Amino acid sequence: MEKRxxxxxxxxxxxxxxxxxxxxxxxxxxxxxxxxxxxxxxGLAIGLILGAGYDQYVEKKGNQD
Numbered sequence: 005m006e007k008r009x010x011x012x013x014x015x016x017x018x019x020x021x022x023x024x025x026x027x028x029x030x031x032x033x034x035x036x037x038x039x040x041x042x043x044x045x046x047g048l049a050i051g052l053i054l055g056a057g058y059d060q061y062v063e064k065k066g067n068q069d
Contacts, residue, residue, distance in 0.1 A: 012056075013059050016052055023047050026046065028041045028042075
């Protein structure tokens with residue numbers, strides 16, 4: 005079985021959901037307001053944006069060599 009290569013966009017989304025979900029659970033436990041679970045979605049979006057940007061940066065840097 006060959007090893008899978010993950011893109012930075014995929015990893016950014018993963019870490020964004022994990023961090024955003026963790027913060028959302030803590031805030032929900034403190035306030036009992038379910039609206040804070042939207043923070044997980046915001047974390048996903050931020051992780052996707054940062055990861056995709058870094059993917060483009062790495063691709064451009066690789067083409068210049």
